[in-house]
Amino acid sequence: MLLGTIFAVLAYFATAVFVVGLLYRIVVYARTPAPLKIPTTPAPVKPSGVVIRMAKEVVFFESLFKANKWTWLFGWVFHAALLLVVMRHLRYFTEPVWSWVKWVQPFGLYASFAMLAGLVALWLRRFVVERIRYISGPSDHLMLLLLIGIAATGLLMKYVVRTDIVALKAFVLGLIYFDWQPIPNDAVLLIHLGLVLALMIVFPFSKLLHAPGVFFSPGRNQADNPREKRHLAPWAAALDAGRQKAGGK
Amino acid sequence: MADYDIPSITAPIDIPALKKGAMEHLSPFAAAPAHQEALGFPGELVDDWQSKAIDKFAELLRRSRALKVYMDSCVKCGACTDKCHYFLGSGDPKNMPVARQDLMRKVYRRNFTWAGKLVPWLVDAEDLTEELLDDWYTYFHQCSQCRRCSVFCPYGIDTAEVSMAAREIMDHIGKGQKYCNEIIGKVHKIGNNLGLPEAALRDTLDGLEEDIEEDTGVQVKLPVNVKGAEILLVTPSADFFAEPHVDGLIGYAKVFHQAGVSWTLSSYASEAANFALFIGSYEQMKLIAERIRKAAEDLGVKRIVFGECGHAWRVAYSFLNTLAGPFDFLDPAYPIPQHICEFTYDLIERGELTLDKSANDHMTLTYHDSCNVARGSRMGSSPGGQFEIPRAIIRACCNNFVDMAADTIREKTFCCGGGGGLLTDDLLEIRTKGAAPRMRALQEVVKDHGVTHMAAICAICKSQFAKVMPAYGFDMDCVVSLHQLVSNAIVLDGQTTSHSEEMSTE
Numbered sequence: 001m002l003l004g005t006i007f008a009v010l011a012y013f014a015t016a017v018f019v020v021g022l023l024y025r026i027v028v029y030a031r032t033p034a035p036l037k038i039p040t041t042p043a044p045v046k047p048s049g050v051v052i053r054m055a056k057e058v059v060f061f062e063s064l065f066k067a068n069k070w071t072w073l074f075g076w077v078f079h080a081a082l083l084l085v086v087m088r089h090l091r092y093f094t095e096p097v098w099s100w101v102k103w104v105q106p107f108g109l110y111a112s113f114a115m116l117a118g119l120v121a122l123w124l125r126r127f128v129v130e131r132i133r134y135i136s137g138p139s140d141h142l143m144l145l146l147l148i149g150i151a152a153t154g155l156l157m158k159y160v161v162r163t164d165i166v167a168l169k170a171f172v173l174g175l176i177y178f179d180w181q182p183i184p185n186d187a188v189l190l191i192h193l194g195l196v197l198a199l200m201i202v203f204p205f206s207k208l209l210h211a212p213g214v215f216f217s218p219g220r221n222q223a224d225n226p227r228e229k230r231h232l233a234p235w236a237a238a239l240d241a242g243r244q245k246a247g248g249k
Numbered sequence: 250m251a252d253y254d255i256p257s258i259t260a261p262i263d264i265p266a267l268k269k270g271a272m273e274h275l276s277p278f279a280a281a282p283a284h285q286e287a288l289g290f291p292g293e294l295v296d297d298w299q300s301k302a303i304d305k306f307a308e309l310l311r312r313s314r315a316l317k318v319y320m321d322s323c324v325k326c327g328a329c330t331d332k333c334h335y336f337l338g339s340g341d342p343k344n345m346p347v348a349r350q351d352l353m354r355k356v357y358r359r360n361f362t363w364a365g366k367l368v369p370w371l372v373d374a375e376d377l378t379e380e381l382l383d384d385w386y387t388y389f390h391q392c393s394q395c396r397r398c399s400v401f402c403p404y405g406i407d408t409a410e411v412s413m414a415a416r417e418i419m420d421h422i423g424k425g426q427k428y429c430n431e432i433i434g435k436v437h438k439i440g441n442n443l444g445l446p447e448a449a450l451r452d453t454l455d456g457l458e459e460d461i462e463e464d465t466g467v468q469v470k471l472p473v474n475v476k477g478a479e480i481l482l483v484t485p486s487a488d489f490f491a492e493p494h495v496d497g498l499i500g501y502a503k504v505f506h507q508a509g510v511s512w513t514l515s516s517y518a519s520e521a522a523n524f525a526l527f528i529g530s531y532e533q534m535k536l537i538a539e540r541i542r543k544a545a546e547d548l549g550v551k552r553i554v555f556g557e558c559g560h561a562w563r564v565a566y567s568f569l570n571t572l573a574g575p576f577d578f579l580d581p582a583y584p585i586p587q588h589i590c591e592f593t594y595d596l597i598e599r600g601e602l603t604l605d606k607s608a609n610d611h612m613t614l615t616y617h618d619s620c621n622v623a624r625g626s627r628m629g630s631s632p633g634g635q636f637e638i639p640r641a642i643i644r645a646c647c648n649n650f651v652d653m654a655a656d657t658i659r660e661k662t663f664c665c666g667g668g669g670g671l672l673t674d675d676l677l678e679i680r681t682k683g684a685a686p687r688m689r690a691l692q693e694v695v696k697d698h699g700v701t702h703m704a705a706i707c708a709i710c711k712s713q714f715a716k717v718m719p720a721y722g723f724d725m726d727c728v729v730s731l732h733q734l735v736s737n738a739i740v741l742d743g744q745t746t747s748h749s750e751e752m753s754t755e
Contacts (some may be wrong), residue, residue, distance in 0.1 A: 033312065035312060038567070041624055068401075132327040132330065134348065219315070226570055230571060
């Protein structure tokens with residue numbers, strides 16, 4: 001039970017850091033003014049168009065597709081697979097399991113292989129392509145290793161050293177309903193969970209902030225209408241005050 | 250000849266192998282104390298420059314969402330690494346957009362993130378040392394703020410914003426660039442980048458009026474400071490004397506004349522280009538923009554039209570309303586401000602211009618999309634008008650037009666190599682190398698389609714190409730103003746000289 005307690009505390013801690021850290025970042029981004037209209041043009045002229053532009057960016061990685069087809073392929077496969085894998089994992093958090101989660105289960109299983117393949121390909125690029133090697137720092141490698149570790153231990157549990165999934169689910173549900181249960185004492189499972197918690201903790205302090213960041217990028221989320229509508233940041237509006245008083249019209 | 254290698258343009262521009270430090274020797278001349286102080290910046294590097302720089306950095310992070318998001322969001326995917334013309338031309342890895350940004354991001358991480366404070370070695374965090382500051386000065390002045398990298402970034406990270414912020418920080422600790430800051434001072438004092446006073450301006454314009462009358466037999470006016478005129482034309486001061494810019498100015502004058510509208514230049518706001526954009530200073534940019542507002546108010550005009558100038562049009566289109574608006578004293582029936590291409594295109598659409606395309610038959614043209622027009626502005630009412638309208642004008646004026654390769658035009662256009670405050674002789678080496686991708690694309694259409702001339706709508710592009718094209722074996726007069734083509738083709742009412750005669754006498 002000691003092990004279960006340690007992981008329970010870690011899980012609450014990681015969740016708190018992840019949620020609070022991310023919310024804090026989002027609030028900072030939202031509150032920081034964008035003083036000028038700087039959409040990368042051609043850009044949509046209406047907010048509804050911006051929604052479509054952002055959707056293409058977030059769902060299909062449109063700009064990355066323009067940039068480099070291999071990077072796009074590996075990156076998109078990894079992200080799409082990660083989404084399916086996360087959805088599949090909801091079966092451990094819900095009782096009874098939601099029907100759409102059951103439906104997604106087989107896709108989630110295939111996706112875990114795709115996720116690992118995408119990650120390994122992305123990592124190889126950091127060694128093979130000279131330009132990417134030059135810009136890769138220790139944290140860039142470690143981040144990929146962390147994700148590869150999560151994917152690899154997950155696959156290992158599913159296909160090689162199976163864990164007591166019923167006990168695990170009891171542990172997870174126990175966390176949700178504050179009715180703590182023991183955690184199966186399986187090395188691979190504990191490594192898998194430990195890495196996931198580590199990922200949640202580093203998320204708000206690392207380049208993983210690209211996830212909320214993309215939604216706040218003025219180059220992508222601004223409508224192209226500066227002639228029609230005057231755009232003015234609060235601190236910039238203060239600079240206008242002088243002119244009005246000085247006898248402008 | 251130059252004592253550096255000129256990239257070959259006979260073969261496709263490959264992504265170069267990295268040449269570390271290839272461009273580290275090239276920094277622009279430093280601003281003199283007088284240039285700095287005229288803009289309210291410290292004259293020379295202040296004693297506690299490091300902490301001052303971090304303070305300014307913190308202020309910019311609070312002022313600009315773009316900077317804050319860009320500092321956090323880069324994942325080093327490498328999408329931008331082969332997109333910068335300066336990298337393609339020089340091979341210096343610090344000219345890869347992500348590496349250029351990282352010069353600043355290192356300092357951000359060290360001072361503003363937990364990871365950078367706790368484990369700097371893990372996340373490439375660094376203090377702003379003297380060595381790093383030198384790198385800032387060198388490499389943030391090898392970025393023309395053309396935004397090409399931002400097109401390809403999955404998060405839209407715009408290196409232009411980063412280099413503007415870096416330059417603003419450097420200005421505030423007394424490490425400014427001579428070229429930009431001296432010019433901005435001239436605008437504040439005299440009204441244009443060249444320091445051309447009203448008398449000289451009038452002289453030049455009188456001379457142009459005579460030239461036009463000699464050529465066409467028609468009295469076309471180029472008025473200055475005419476109160477009550479309908480249109481204020483704001484154009485880059487290079488249009489008043491540089492080649493081929495001045496031929497464009499003649500074109501605007503002929504179009505206004507033929508349209509029958511009254512118009513005027515202003516000696517007080519005799520500059521369209523707003524170089525404060527390059528140094529990232531909102532306050533300086535606003536001061537220059539306010540001159541245009543004041544000129545429009547004082548002259549009592551109803552409309553503002555901008556001449557051919559790339560960065561000027563970005564500031565005019567995207568920022569003028571913000572910086573110096575609201576322009577509620579102008580006629581809301583017309584775009585505020587309007588681009589000369591929009592003005593001319595509108596007349597062509599309505600069939601109000603007689604254009605003799607054969608007047609341009611001695612040329613086969615291609616068109617260089619100017620970076621800041623392409624990726625930082627628009628023309629007309631729908632997205633991409635900035636690509637279609639200039640091409641439509643060229644097609645209306647010329648029989649022979651061919652576009653360059655698709656990945657070098659429109660939103661993917663290459664910078665001419667001289668934008669963003671780099672159009673100075675002390676940076677000629679990087680300007681020349683940075684022009685290589687455009688020169689390569691041009692070479693291709695020259696070979697395959699017999700292109701003889703390249704039209705542009707930016708004063709910087711025109712000056713830059715006229716200067717660096719000879720290094721690539723092209724004539725310097727290969728680059729032409731778009732309105733030069735209009736000027737050639739337009740048939741003025743009462744015109745006595747026909748174009749064919751004019752051509753044969755040349």
